[in-house]
Amino acid sequence: MSKLSTITNGFIKENPVFVLVLGTCPTLATSTSAVNSIGMGLAATFVLICSNFVISCLRKSIPDKVRIPCYIVVIAGFVSVVQLVVKAYAPDLDKALGIYLPLIVVNCIILGRAEMFAAKNGPLDSALDGLGMGIGFTIALLMMSFFREIPGAGSFFGFELIPENFRISIMTMAPGGFFVFGCMIALVNKITKGKAIKKKEFGCKPLGEEDAEAAKGGC
Amino acid sequence: MVVTCSPHIRDNASTQSIMRDVLIALVPALIASVWVFGFSALLRVIVCVIFAVGSEYLFEKACGRPITISDYSAAVTGVLLAYNLPPELPLWMAAFGSIVAIVAVKQLFGGIGHNFANPAITARIVLLISFAGPMTTWVIPDTVSGATPLGLIAAGELEKLPPVTSMFLGTIGGCLGETSALALLLGFAYLLYRKVITWHIPVFFVGTVFVLTALAGYNPVYQVLAGGLLLGAIFMATDYSTSPLTVKGQIIYAIGCGFITFMIRIFGNYPEGVSFSILLMNIIAPHITNLTLNKPLGGVSK
Numbered sequence: 001m002s003k004l005s006t007i008t009n010g011f012i013k014e015n016p017v018f019v020l021v022l023g024t025c026p027t028l029a030t031s032t033s034a035v036n037s038i039g040m041g042l043a044a045t046f047v048l049i050c051s052n053f054v055i056s057c058l059r060k061s062i063p064d065k066v067r068i069p070c071y072i073v074v075i076a077g078f079v080s081v082v083q084l085v086v087k088a089y090a091p092d093l094d095k096a097l098g099i100y101l102p103l104i105v106v107n108c109i110i111l112g113r114a115e116m117f118a119a120k121n122g123p124l125d126s127a128l129d130g131l132g133m134g135i136g137f138t139i140a141l142l143m144m145s146f147f148r149e150i151p152g153a154g155s156f157f158g159f160e161l162i163p164e165n166f167r168i169s170i171m172t173m174a175p176g177g178f179f180v181f182g183c184m185i186a187l188v189n190k191i192t193k194g195k196a197i198k199k200k201e202f203g204c205k206p207l208g209e210e211d212a213e214a215a216k217g218g219c
Numbered sequence: 220m221v222v223t224c225s226p227h228i229r230d231n232a233s234t235q236s237i238m239r240d241v242l243i244a245l246v247p248a249l250i251a252s253v254w255v256f257g258f259s260a261l262l263r264v265i266v267c268v269i270f271a272v273g274s275e276y277l278f279e280k281a282c283g284r285p286i287t288i289s290d291y292s293a294a295v296t297g298v299l300l301a302y303n304l305p306p307e308l309p310l311w312m313a314a315f316g317s318i319v320a321i322v323a324v325k326q327l328f329g330g331i332g333h334n335f336a337n338p339a340i341t342a343r344i345v346l347l348i349s350f351a352g353p354m355t356t357w358v359i360p361d362t363v364s365g366a367t368p369l370g371l372i373a374a375g376e377l378e379k380l381p382p383v384t385s386m387f388l389g390t391i392g393g394c395l396g397e398t399s400a401l402a403l404l405l406g407f408a409y410l411l412y413r414k415v416i417t418w419h420i421p422v423f424f425v426g427t428v429f430v431l432t433a434l435a436g437y438n439p440v441y442q443v444l445a446g447g448l449l450l451g452a453i454f455m456a457t458d459y460s461t462s463p464l465t466v467k468g469q470i471i472y473a474i475g476c477g478f479i480t481f482m483i484r485i486f487g488n489y490p491e492g493v494s495f496s497i498l499l500m501n502i503i504a505p506h507i508t509n510l511t512l513n514k515p516l517g518g519v520s521k
Contacts, residue, residue, distance in 0.1 A: 168315070170349040179323065 006125055010132030016109040017140035018188040023109040026100050027137075028177040031144035034157045039093040040100065041141050043082045045134025047104055048113060050078045052130035055118040071114045072105065079104045109137060140184070147180045148172055234331065238291035240413045244406035245298050245454070251389045251399035256306040256358065260395045264301040266310050270317035271297030278326045292331050296320050299339035299454055302396025303447065303494070304346070306358050312350055316342040332460045336501040340455050340494050347494070357392040367392045368445035369490040372437070386444040397447040407453045416457040419466055420473040424452040427477025435485055448480065451493040461501040468504075468511040475500045 016022045023044075030040040054074050055062075062070045083101055086094045094101060104110065113133055118126040149155060152171030154162035170176045252260040275293040279286050287293075297317055304313055320342035325334045347354045357367055368391055371379050381391050389399025397403075410416045425443055433439040443449070456462060456476055463472045476496045483492025 168349045169351075170345055173348065175345075175348070 003125070003128055006128045007132035007135075010129070010134070010136035011139060012136075012188065013192065014133075015136045015140055015188060016112070016133050017137060018185050019192070020109075020112065021185070022112050023107050023137060024181070026103065026107055027141060027144060028174065028181060030097060030100050031141045031148055031177065031180075032172045033096075033149045033153065033155075034142060034145045035093070036096050037141035037145040038138065039086070039090070040097055041134065041138025043086065043097075043101060044104055044107060044109065044137055045131065046082055047075060047078045047107075048110055048130035048134045048137075049127050050130075051075045051110055052113055052118040052126040053123050054078075055114045056121060056123040056126035059119050067115075067119070068111070071111060075110050075114070076105045109133060143184060144177070144180055147183075148176055152176060234290040234292065237415055238295050240410065240415045241295050241454070242291060242298065244409045244413075244415070245295075245302070245396070247402035247405040248302060248396040248399060248450070249298075251402035252302070252306075252395045255389050255398060256395065259306055263304055263306070263308065263310070263313050263395060264298055266313050267301035267304075267317045268294050268297035270314040271300070271321050274318045274321045275326065278322050279330070282326075284330065287331055290331065293321055293325075296325070296338045299396075300342050302450055302454075303339060303343040303394050305354060305356055305393075306395055307356060308346075308350075308353050312346060312353060316346045319345050334460055335505070336498055337455050337458045337461050340451070340497050340501070343494050344498060367490065368441060369484065372441065372445070373484075373490040380441065383440060383444065386441070391445075393445075394447060394450075397450040400444050400449050403449040403453055407449075410453070410457075416453075417466070417469075419469045420457050420462060420476075421449075421452040423470050423473035424456055424476045424480075425449065427474045428480050431477065431481040432485070435481075437485070442484070446484075446491045447493040451497055452476070455494075456497050456500070458501075461504055463504050463507040463511065465508060465511040465513070468507040471507050471511065472500050472504055475503075 010016060012019075014020060017024070017027050026040060026044075030036045051071070051074050055071055058070070058074070079102060082104070083094075086097075086101060113129060117129045121129070146156065148171045150161060151168045152173075153169075154160060154164065154167040168176075171180070249261070249264060252264075271293045272288050276286060276288050279288075297320075300316055300320055301313065304316070320338035323345075324336060324338040324341045325331065328334045357370075368380055368386060370392075371377070385391055386398075387400045389402065391398050407421060411418060425448060428448060429439045429443055432442040452473075456473065463469050476493075479496035479499055480492045483489055483495055489495070
């Protein structure tokens with residue numbers, strides 16, 4: 001795999017939100033406005049790059065049985081850095097993102113990439129994968145917020161576009177979020193002709209003999 | 220819709236004939252709403268029907284599916300949605316609601332029979348959440364005050380309540396098609412006569428609300444006549460694809476609807492809870508069906 005495709009994979013083909021369906025909770029919660037989306041996306045991208053790099057460096061010394069706690073410690077360290085920086089320099093964003101900023105620790109995109117990619121690849125590739133995935137996450141959030149903020153709040157990046165009487169406020173609430181999320185997944189499926197989703201490496205277990213167990217929720 | 224063992228009785232009922240009967244049963248309520256609210260009521264019904272049928276046609280055309288507008292189900296959805304709207308709601312909101320009902324709730328899940336929730340009810344809730352102001356602006360015939368009977372009860376202004384006779388006839392504030400109990404009951408009688416629905420869901424739904432509100436110390440007659448209870452119980456909760464198939468299941472479903480309506484009306488933030496109760500029970504209706512299926516004679520339980 002070339003270095004470039006390691007990055008661009010995360011944009012559409014393996015988009016963490018629309019194809020891997022990871023990080024759904026922060027996606028639905030913070031895509032209500034474009035500013036929040038960018039803030040959340042950049043914060044998660046920074047954590048992804050750093051944690052992927054460090055975890056990849058440590059992958060040979062982390063014992064297999066306790067790898068998840070070790071990953072979480074590394075991720076939590078970088079999230080604390082982001083949290084303190086945002087609190088110091090962008091207090092408004094900190095207020096808007098609220099609990100979802102510290103919750104990047106348990107964002108499954110970051111743990112997922114640590115487990116799926118950084119634990120198996122070298123530090124440089126892992127950092128590039130983190131960059132690509134982070135950009136993919138940011139793109140996904142921005143696209144969601146485009147379809148939620150404009151009809152729902154009548155604005156984009158805070159610029160007013162639609163007068164107040166014509167706003168459909170359900171779009172900025174949870175039901176609108178789920179609706180847009182479903183439509184976006186359908187759209188990405190259509191673009192990739194469903195190929196992206198059928199790749200077996202995204203599942204918990206290889207397809208085939210263990211299908212039955214996966215169907216029972218045995219992940 | 221009783222599920223029994225064979226032999227099965229066959230008749231000539233089709234989706235088209237059933238939906239035609241529902242439309243006929245909705246006519247008295249239309250006459251009542253035009254009488255109470257005037258031409259604007261008729262206009263909203265027409266807009267909703269046009270957009271419901273039109274969006275069904277366009278969506279099915281775009282997806283290459285068979286066109287099903289001739290079975291009248293989209294027209295029924297349009298009429299029912301219009302009956303759930305306040306008389307002065309801006310027309311574009313009514314049109315938007317019709318598109319949501321048909322495209323988002325019905326067609327995206329596979330068209331008629333595959334929708335898990337009643338399209339008109341869900342569209343009403345989408346409108347209520349999106350446009351809280353216009354969806355709760357009521358025009359009261361012959362008075363200047365702007366509250367529905369349920370709004371007055373919630374505010375504790377019991378002395379302003381209209382007399383029971385005008386609540387029965389429908390000359391009160393409320394959504395287009397819900398105010399006249401008389402017209403809705405006429406439609407109910409027609410549906411029963413034509414065997415389109417059975418009595419179980421409406422009677423148990425309304426009965427549950429009656430008993431619970433009486434026990435809670437409210438005037439149960441007002442609770443039954445006010446708001447969308449009769450409209451919801453007769454026309455919306457009885458939707459075939461979103462209610463349980465067994466009689467036992469239908470009774471459980473109807474009591475659940477009544478209980479949730481009672482809880483929202485008495486303890487909730489909204490004065491009216493019929494639409495939310497039907498939507499919530501729609502979601503668990505398939506499970507109620509599965510849990511109440513009759514075991515075939517001599518069959519073994521799984």
